[in-house]
Amino acid sequence: MNILILGDIVGPSGREAIVKKLPNLIKKKKLDFVIINGENAADPGVGITKKNTEEFFEAGTDVITTGNHVWDQKETMEFITSEKRLLRPENLIKGSPGVGTGIFNSKNNKKVAVINLMGNIFMKKCEDVFEAAKKFIQTVKLIKDADFIIVDLHGEITSEKMAMGYLFDGKATMVVGTHTHVPTSDHRIMEKGTAYQTDIGMCGDYNSVIGMNRDNSLKRFLKDSSVTKHYPALGEATISGLMVQADDKTGLAKKIEPIIVGGVLENRM
Numbered sequence: 001m002n003i004l005i006l007g008d009i010v011g012p013s014g015r016e017a018i019v020k021k022l023p024n025l026i027k028k029k030k031l032d033f034v035i036i037n038g039e040n041a042a043d044p045g046v047g048i049t050k051k052n053t054e055e056f057f058e059a060g061t062d063v064i065t066t067g068n069h070v071w072d073q074k075e076t077m078e079f080i081t082s083e084k085r086l087l088r089p090e091n092l093i094k095g096s097p098g099v100g101t102g103i104f105n106s107k108n109n110k111k112v113a114v115i116n117l118m119g120n121i122f123m124k125k126c127e128d129v130f131e132a133a134k135k136f137i138q139t140v141k142l143i144k145d146a147d148f149i150i151v152d153l154h155g156e157i158t159s160e161k162m163a164m165g166y167l168f169d170g171k172a173t174m175v176v177g178t179h180t181h182v183p184t185s186d187h188r189i190m191e192k193g194t195a196y197q198t199d200i201g202m203c204g205d206y207n208s209v210i211g212m213n214r215d216n217s218l219k220r221f222l223k224d225s226s227v228t229k230h231y232p233a234l235g236e237a238t239i240s241g242l243m244v245q246a247d248d249k250t251g252l253a254k255k256i257e258p259i260i261v262g263g264v265l266e267n268r269m
Contacts, residue, residue, distance in 0.1 A: 040202070
C-alpha cells in the first residue's frame with residue numbers, strides 16, 4: 001500500500017503544481033491513496049474554495065485536510081457539510097461545520113482512516129488536541145476498524161508534533177505535521193512502526209517567505225509603510241510531502257520516502 005501526504009498547497013503556483021504534476025506522480029509511484037493539506041490553496045493564499053477542491057479531487061487526491069485558515073473563504077462553511085472528503089481539524093470548537101475524521105476507500109479498495117488535528121500552542125483557540133487524539137485512538141483501531149490510519153497535525157510547535165508522534169506510535173500508519181511550510185529532515189519510522197515527520201513542508205514557491213511574496217513580507221518585518229496584505233509568491237512551486245509504503249497485514253510503515261519535486265529545492269524522490 002503506497003500512501004502520499006502533501007503539505008499545505010499555497011496559492012496559484014501550488015494549485016498549478018498539483019493539477020499538472022500529481023497525476024503523473026500517482027502513476028510513477030503507484031500511489032494507492034493521496035492526502036493534501038489545502039488550507040492555503042485559495043487566492044490570496046488562505047482558505048480553500050469548492051472549485052479548488054474539485055480540481056484537487058480530479059487530479060487524483062482522495063482526502064483534503066486543513067487547519068487554522070479553513071474558514072477564510074466564507075463558502076467553505078457551507079459546502080464542507082456535504083463534502084466529507086474535505087476535513088477540518090477534529091478539535092475545533094464544538095458545533096463547527098463539517099467533520100475532522102473519516103474512513104475512506106483507497107484506489108485498491110482498502111479502508112483508510114484520516115484524522116485532521118490542530119495544535120493548541122500559538123494557534124487559534126480550539127479544544128485540547130491530545131484529548132481529541134486519545135478519543136480517536138480509543139474509537140478507531142488499526143486493522144480492526146481501518147486498514148491504515150493517517151494523522152495530520154496542523155501546528156506551530158515541534159515539541160507538540162513530536163509528542164503526538166509518540167502517542168500514535170504503533171497505533172497509526174503515519175503521523176505528519178503541517179502548517180510551518182518548511183520540510184524538516186527528521187522523517188523516520190518510529191520504534192513501534194509509525195512513519196513520522198515533524199513538518200512535510202508546503203506545495204508552493206520557495207522563493208518566498210513561507211509561500212508569500214518575499215519583498216512584501218520583508219517590508220512587513222522592516223515596518224515599511226508601503227507594505228500591503230500578504231499575497232502569494234508566483235514562481236514555480238515545489239511539491240513537498242512524504243510517501244509511505246505500508247504493510248497490508250499490520251497497517252504500519254515498511255518504508256518511507258520524502259517527496260520533493262520541482263521548484264528551487266533539491267529534488268528528492
